[in-house]
Amino acid sequence: MVLEPIHCPDCHSIDVVKHGRSAAGKQRYRCRNSECSRRSFILNFSYRGRLKEVKQQISDLALNGCGIRDTARVLRISTSTVIETLKKSHSTLSK
Incomplete structure (x- = not known):
């Protein structure tokens, strides 16, 4: 063991x-x-949407101009996860 x-x-x-x-x-x-x-x-x-790497990919895809639905489809996660991650990343950047 x-x-x-x-x-x-x-x-x-x-x-x-x-x-x-x-x-x-x-x-x-x-x-x-x-x-x-x-x-x-x-x-x-x-759920893959909780992984730190996926959250980083969401931010990277948003900076490259990918839409919410496109990002969700590529990463195989829900659109609400993409939206919430982008909201949280925006609020931490504005502080």
């Missing part, structure tokens, strides 16, 4: 403990590093 340490996606600390389950039944973890900006996270999302 081999135990692999789980790393926090933000601070890459291995000081991580189990923290219950999500509504979809996925294992949730909690980072115990006090300086980490992310407290709770899930390693394997069941």
Whole structure:
């Protein structure tokens, strides 16, 4: 039996403990590093729209002039996910 340490996606600390389950039944973890900006996270999302790489691709496609429906079709996610991601990225840029 081999135990692999789980790393926090933000601070890459291995000081991580189990923290219950999500509504979809996925294992949730909690980072115990006090300086980490992310407290709770899930390693394997069941929906692609939650991945950090997909959110970055949404922003990149929007900057290149792709429409919302086109972006959703290419990335195989919903249009509402694209809209919400763009709203959130716009609000963080304006601060």
